[in-house]
Amino acid sequence: ILGGYEAKPHLRPYMASLQLDGQHVCGGFLIAEQWVLSAAHCTEEMDGRVFQVLLGAHSLREPEPHKRLYRVRAQIPHPGSNIHNNKDDLLLLQLEEKAELNAHVRVLPWQREDRDVAADTVCEVAGWGTISHSGRRPDKLYQVERPVISRDVCNHRTRHDGTITEKMMCTDSRKKDTCKGDSGGPLVCSGVAEGVVTAGSRVCGNYKKPAIYTRIAPYAAWIDGVMAS
Numbered sequence: 091i092l093g094g095y096e097a098k099p100h101l102r103p104y105m106a107s108l109q110l111d112g113q114h115v116c117g118g119f120l121i122a123e124q125w126v127l128s129a130a131h132c133t134e135e136m137d138g139r140v141f142q143v144l145l146g147a148h149s150l151r152e153p154e155p156h157k158r159l160y161r162v163r164a165q166i167p168h169p170g171s172n173i174h175n176n177k178d179d180l181l182l183l184q185l186e187e188k189a190e191l192n193a194h195v196r197v198l199p200w201q202r203e204d205r206d207v208a209a210d211t212v213c214e215v216a217g218w219g220t221i222s223h224s225g226r227r228p229d230k231l232y233q234v235e236r237p238v239i240s241r242d243v244c245n246h247r248t249r250h251d252g253t254i255t256e257k258m259m260c261t262d263s264r265k266k267d268t269c270k271g272d273s274g275g276p277l278v279c280s281g282v283a284e285g286v287v288t289a290g291s292r293v294c295g296n297y298k299k300p301a302i303y304t305r306i307a308p309y310a311a312w313i314d315g316v317m318a319s
């Protein structure tokens with residue numbers, strides 16, 4: 091998260107850290123007791139390893155009472171996801187067992203109505219992604235508030251030039267933005283997850299490249315189908 095600030099501990103009890111060999115790779119969030127939603131492009135650098143999911147954390151390193159690392163039983167990328175574009179950039183992770191829910195570990199409701207969030211709506215995004223242009227990685231969860239921008243503005247020739255589909259949404263990226271390691275985290279508007287951070291142009295904090303999110307509502311049937319299977 092660029093231009094943000096340290097989150098209040100445990101006010102986002104749905105946040106997950108997807109880790110490889112004890113290292114934070116991407117964000118994610120609890121959508122059901124045994125399921126975490128994240129971004130498919132987070133699996134790009136896995137080389138056959140499997141994620142572990144850290145829940146109940148504020149600090150990645152320090153011991154905390156409700157922090158717990160879960161093994162992953164299954165990782166299901168959306169069938170339409172690929173490394174060449176941001177399309178269908180969703181990943182469902184089934185935990186080895188149901189997460190123990192408490193004040194620090196909670197499910198986040200997600201939007202099922204497929205209707206665009208109005209431009210200028212201020213939403214919030216959190217993550218353990220890089221907090222400086224030099225790539226400094228935080229130990230604590232950071233967050234930032236960002237206004238939604240319309241698909242037309244986001245698709246402008248000088249911005250994402252028509253690549254933003256109706257299954258994506260954008261927020262302004264001037265100075266305050268998502269960045270490497272924030273992928274997979276939720277864009278939360280009025281307490282409901284509307285989108286999942288995707289890497290897009292892999293540029294951070296540049297107003298010419300607004301942040302891109304996969305909208306969740308268009309994928310409700312896929313999510314329900316996988317969780318029911």
Ligand SMILES: CC(C)CC(=O)Nc1cccc(-c2cccc(CN)c2)c1
Pocket residue numbers: 115116131132133134135263267268269270271272273287288289290291292293294295300301302
């Ligand atoms: C395996 C993955 C971690 C690879 C990856 O995602 N790299 C990467 C590199 C630079 C910026 C970003 C990035 C993420 C989220 C939002 C944005 C743009 N606001 C950029 C992402």
